[in-house]
Amino acid sequence: MLAPSLLTLRVAAVDTLTPLIRSFTLDAADAVLLPGYEPGAHIQVEIPFSGVGAPQWRSYSLINLDPSVDPRAGVPAYRLGIRREDEGRGGSRHMHALEVGQTLNVRAPxxxxPLAAPAPVLLIAGGIGITPIASMAAELAAQQRDFELHFSGRTRDSLPFVDELRALAGKRLVLWSDDDPNARLSVDALLENAQVNQPIYVCGPAGMVNAVLAVARKRGWHECDLHHELFTETASQEGDVAFEVELKQSGTRLTVPADRSLLDTLIENGVDVMYDCRAGYCGLCSTRVCDGEINHRDTYLSDADKTSGKVMQVCVSRCTSGRLVLDL
Incomplete structure (x- = not known):
């Protein structure tokens, strides 16, 4: 029997939006309303693990492109947009292989x-990072609040949901594409024409998100007006080396390879760890450190927390002393 926070959903529709992006509609077999959600929310989908180990979970943002719909009250179906990552860890490949009628275990939204800022709001999305941003645009349109939506991709044809976005945003939607010299997104130019401390919500690849945050900070934006979500998990970096991790409560010792994250190593060895974003910003995987020096790579912990060395985000951060002891 599934826990109350888990749902068994049916794949009701699969639509190809671009060569790499598909839209998935998930509903309940008994046609009951699904738990409601606010703009920016996501669900986690259970992905079977191909080797020895527990199934893993992948987070996918919930899309609402209809300003007349308030998803807070419950919805008949969830809609996801997923880009296939052939070099990823298998979640998107599994999802792209799904057919109508198959079922999935899903964690509730x-x-x-969250979207919580006064107008005018500046929405910026890169690639599949449009999925949470689209729901924010629908919410702002429904409330008749002022906003701009800037949507960038490698090519114009690689941008999904354009017709629906144009229908809800009209002239407030601006499309950018790297393949056109006259239509490439310039973060400097965009923020030069914005109001300092105008609320910014940005989602997409790490490079774009980091560029927006860096330029905004340089121009004087306050941190409270900068809201972001990454749509790429932190990859291994040059110079990463293997290290040993000891789990204090059980005495178990594991080796974390140079090209694997600490979180993945824990999961693959049956360690029960809470996690979600896998990019170091949600804080769900915060774990107490008993011993070891940490290379903190998250954006969740404060500078004081990082300096203390007593806690780490196991999804992205690593050990630099060769041996790590966690309170697990």
């Missing part, structure tokens, strides 16, 4: 990227 959660939100680490």
């Amino acid at each position: 959660a939100n680490h990227f």
